[in-house]
Amino acid sequence: MAEPKGKIDDTNSESAVPKAVVSRLSLYLRELQHLLRDSQETTSSTQLGSMLGFTDAQVRKDLAYFGQFGYPGIGYRCDELVHAIKRILGTDRDWPIALVGIGNLGRALLGYRGFGEQGFRVVAAFDSDPQKVGAVIEGVPVYAAEDLPQVVKSKGIRLAILAVPAIAAQAAADQVVQSGIEGVLNFAPMTITLPKEVRLVGVDLAIELEQLSFAVASRNPKPCDESI
Amino acid sequence: MAEPKGKIDDTNSESAVPKAVVSRLSLYLRELQHLLRDSQETTSSTQLGSMLGFTDAQVRKDLAYFGQFGYPGIGYRCDELVHAIKRILGTDRDWPIALVGIGNLGRALLGYRGFGEQGFRVVAAFDSDPQKVGAVIEGVPVYAAEDLPQVVKSKGIRLAILAVPAIAAQAAADQVVQSGIEGVLNFAPMTITLPKEVRLVGVDLAIELEQLSFAVASRNPKPCDESI
DNA sequence: TAGATTGTTAATCGATTAACAATC
């Protein structure tokens, strides 16, 4: 086996990688981590693709957006590809996270192990309810919303999760933006607008169920594929 | 204003509506419901699109998959379009839901109001921990996994939410399938395989954060759009 | 009527797949 090539070609990171490619990248990473746990050293675009219902060509094309990570005739070394994808996704380091809204969902996200496994650390929680401020939940201190700018700065927080009611979502978004946050994961069932320099990902849990009810109700008989 | 046209053309519901179209349909519904709450009677493809960052042509094309819902020169009646989209998505009626896994996330989903607002009722919860069985959480009774077939049948449940650890996801999936479930919303960070006649939607919360860290870390300066 | 807006067709754009030389 020759020298690892794993150099990341970020010349084209600026030239618009399709969103779908990035989301498949996360899926590849998840599968590779499972393979690693099963002590598998190498894999191929064919194997990786078939685990997720994609073609081998798609796997190779997706990776090609970012560089050359494989060995012709051999495939990919799982550990190398994991590191490469983590570097691309930015999860080769830890991300301190602010969580806004300590309702049902907020508390669940505070305790969610899956975040920590990928390097996401919820280090501060915020709520407008004065009764909750000062508490420590799952080891995470709860602050007043007014403290956002100070806490965000002192803890080096760049990402925020919004788990507030729809009605409060835009105001909460404005506050986190004001505090210097660079990216927002919005769980409120509400479209929010942010300055264009702040990244936004939205997850609406009811919408996910709607996708399912549509598929079941209209029973379009397609091959089973996991959308994420 | 002429006769409402709202007939749903389900001849093509069998000819593969793209998944992206259905997910935009849910977003249109969400915006329309907000417009209705603001007492707006009609809207246009241009308005609806601009609320979500889509073109007017896309809105009209998406709706055209399912029928004719608008009035040339006028636009769309919000209430009519809400009813039409709900009928398409299958949320014009209630869906009793089974929730499997009463950990942190499971409990949060039990109490999540957003589901109920769209007609999704979690009517039974399941857990493998005997200590939890028999409890009633947020008004929802907790059963043993073995009771799945019986409860699913007696309550007419067709959809299940999986909120179990990754390691337990495939086994849980097999159990709900065995009990006759027709659709699965999987929150476990794990690819699961189901018989092709059972629909699957997957949501991996860590992956959503990865999409965000990628966007922030690589700071590709695109216009702010909400992925869902 | 004139202005607005739909539904739909045709043109454009982008993403996926197939194919294959290069490599191990």
Next chain:
DNA sequence: TAGATTGTTAATCGATTAACAATC
């Protein structure tokens, strides 16, 4: 070596956008 598999180009496929006659 022969067999396997990559990275990449060209061909295909599908989705988005533009344009416009029909309609209110």
